[in-house]
Amino acid sequence: MKVHVIGIGLIGGSMVLDIKSLHPEATIYGIDNNESHLAEAIALGVVDQAATFDDLAEADFVIVSVPVDVALIVLPKVLDAVGENTIVFEVGSTKTPICEAIANHPKRRNFIATHPIAGTEFSGPSAAIKNLFQGKTNIICEVEKTTFKLQEKALDLFKSMGMRIRYMDPKSHDKHIAYVSHLSHISSFMLGKTVIDKEKVEQDIFDMAGSGFESTVRLAKSSPAMWTPIFKQNKKQVVKGLEEYISNLIHFKELLENDDYDAIFNEMQSVNKIKEILNGMKK
Amino acid sequence: MKVHVIGIGLIGGSMVLDIKSLHPEATIYGIDNNESHLAEAIALGVVDQAATFDDLAEADFVIVSVPVDVALIVLPKVLDAVGENTIVFEVGSTKTPICEAIANHPKRRNFIATHPIAGTEFSGPSAAIKNLFQGKTNIICEVEKTTFKLQEKALDLFKSMGMRIRYMDPKSHDKHIAYVSHLSHISSFMLGKTVIDKEKVEQDIFDMAGSGFESTVRLAKSSPAMWTPIFKQNKKQVVKGLEEYISNLIHFKELLENDDYDAIFNEMQSVNKIKEILNGMKK
Numbered sequence: 204m205k206v207h208v209i210g211i212g213l214i215g216g217s218m219v220l221d222i223k224s225l226h227p228e229a230t231i232y233g234i235d236n237n238e239s240h241l242a243e244a245i246a247l248g249v250v251d252q253a254a255t256f257d258d259l260a261e262a263d264f265v266i267v268s269v270p271v272d273v274a275l276i277v278l279p280k281v282l283d284a285v286g287e288n289t290i291v292f293e294v295g296s297t298k299t300p301i302c303e304a305i306a307n308h309p310k311r312r313n314f315i316a317t318h319p320i321a322g323t324e325f326s327g328p329s330a331a332i333k334n335l336f337q338g339k340t341n342i343i344c345e346v347e348k349t350t351f352k353l354q355e356k357a358l359d360l361f362k363s364m365g366m367r368i369r370y371m372d373p374k375s376h377d378k379h380i381a382y383v384s385h386l387s388h389i390s391s392f393m394l395g396k397t398v399i400d401k402e403k404v405e406q407d408i409f410d411m412a413g414s415g416f417e418s419t420v421r422l423a424k425s426s427p428a429m430w431t432p433i434f435k436q437n438k439k440q441v442v443k444g445l446e447e448y449i450s451n452l453i454h455f456k457e458l459l460e461n462d463d464y465d466a467i468f469n470e471m472q473s474v475n476k477i478k479e480i481l482n483g484m485k486k
Numbered sequence: 487m488k489v490h491v492i493g494i495g496l497i498g499g500s501m502v503l504d505i506k507s508l509h510p511e512a513t514i515y516g517i518d519n520n521e522s523h524l525a526e527a528i529a530l531g532v533v534d535q536a537a538t539f540d541d542l543a544e545a546d547f548v549i550v551s552v553p554v555d556v557a558l559i560v561l562p563k564v565l566d567a568v569g570e571n572t573i574v575f576e577v578g579s580t581k582t583p584i585c586e587a588i589a590n591h592p593k594r595r596n597f598i599a600t601h602p603i604a605g606t607e608f609s610g611p612s613a614a615i616k617n618l619f620q621g622k623t624n625i626i627c628e629v630e631k632t633t634f635k636l637q638e639k640a641l642d643l644f645k646s647m648g649m650r651i652r653y654m655d656p657k658s659h660d661k662h663i664a665y666v667s668h669l670s671h672i673s674s675f676m677l678g679k680t681v682i683d684k685e686k687v688e689q690d691i692f693d694m695a696g697s698g699f700e701s702t703v704r705l706a707k708s709s710p711a712m713w714t715p716i717f718k719q720n721k722k723q724v725v726k727g728l729e730e731y732i733s734n735l736i737h738f739k740e741l742l743e744n745d746d747y748d749a750i751f752n753e754m755q756s757v758n759k760i761k762e763i764l765n766g767m768k769k
């Protein structure tokens with residue numbers, strides 16, 4: 204089995220680590236614009252050897268795991284290069300622009316649009332970890348546009364990594380993910396900014412911040428190179444989500460300014476049901 | 487050794503669990519308005535037996551771990567009741583109103599104002615866990631107002647639980663903690679609200695939300711009864727922090743609306759230094 208990974212970071216790297224565990228006979232080929240990432244991935248054993256686009260004709264699987272702006276450019280070239288039996292998938296956090304970019308490609312049926320909802324705030328080959336996808340959701344868009352045989356091959360792989368499959372159209376994906384992922388990142392980045400701006404003497408933050416602060420700003424460690432194009436591609440939904448979030452914060456501030464503590468209590472109590480929602484996520 | 491805990495939840499309960507480990511001969515007495523909490527704490531072995539304010543005269547330590555609005559009422563009564571050698575401390579998330587409430591009490595020197603920066607999003611006696619305070623910071627306010635002998639007794643106890651001690655005046659404490667704790671809670675509650683309001687069909691949240699969302703909304707599970715009075719007592723600082731946070735979010739939204747992706751990249755990159763700040767916290 205020949206598996207190519209284009210862009211060897213957290214997601215692509217973790218995927219091929221699992222594939223290698225599941226299929227020890229597989230050869231993992233790496234393609235990365237960043238020479239030092241490629242060398243690091245080989246040194247870490249994440250990838251067996253370097254490859255080029257000319258090698259893609261022989262590939263069984265091609266995983267495209269690059270920032271979503273790069274994916275728009277790379278994906279058509281990948282499809283140009285692959286063979287008849289190659290299945291290509293991309294793993295980014297926006298789906299509408301990706302699906303549009305290859306909608307009319309002659310090899311559209313060799314492609315399956317996916318978004319594995321898994322990750323950490325780290326990036327690069329050293330961020331790759333085994334079993335990252337166990338119990339996680341993989342959202343598949345426009346499944347009907349992929350050749351049935353290759354569809355099955357991809358789904359078998361995802362299931363063998365422990366992923367649950369959910370089908371969704373790209374626009375619904377982008378709309379929902381703006382709320383449950385993209386907005387969390389902006390909330391976290393701007394919270395980090397607010398505190399850093401305020402606390403010029405950083406030692407005060409170190410000493411007074413607890414695990415709560417750490418939890419809410421964890422995502423502010425995320426890669427700007429990865430996230431800037433996500434916000435760009437999902438701009439409309441992200442702006443809408445941000446407007447609603449800002450409006451809720453302003454409302455909370457006004458309740459506080461008006462000393463309406465009963466309303467503040469009720470606001471928090473009604474959001475407490477997030478407990479059950481988060482518990483549901485763990486099932 | 488006689489240790490009384492008034493309000494047996496996450497913080498008070500965890501404290502006495504550690505005290506019992508460190509001093510197996512100690513008797514832990516519990517006082518709680520909530521009869522079922524008291525019974526639960528005894529059943530869980532967090533507390534040895536129930537007590538009343540009449541018993542406080544004989545106490546070595548009295549831990550007041552109640553919501554901060556209740557603390558304002560309870561603390562003077564506790565000081566009225568304690569003996570000459572009793573050290574009383576309170577563990578809430580605001581310090582100015584607490585210190586003011588007992589500033590002129592005849593037994594002010596039996597009191598030490600503390601804020602152990604430790605906790606989880608859970609509450610009640612069943613939330614009590616051992617070693618919660620290991621490696622955490624305990625902020626002590628107005629240390630000079632406590633009798634030296636009792637000061638030493640309290641500090642020895644905190645250090646034996648593994649806490650680092652930091653001294654701060656109550657106003658500075660309340661100002662900084664608004665940013666590194668209170669703001670995180672509001673950010674998390676309002677993010678939870680925004681997503682819940684949007685996603686009426688909750689299954690969509692379960693399936694699409696990943697660990698990032700979970701991390702940013704974790705604090706939205708917190709107790710409204712505990713947090714409403716904190717926001718009330720620290721209103722001025724919290725409103726200020728919220729204004730800055732909202733202003734940063736609006737700025738980010740405007741950058742997005744204006745397609746200024748270079749500025750968005752730079753914003754995120756400059757906040758990335760939170761990595762080093764968070765790593766510093768772990769030391």
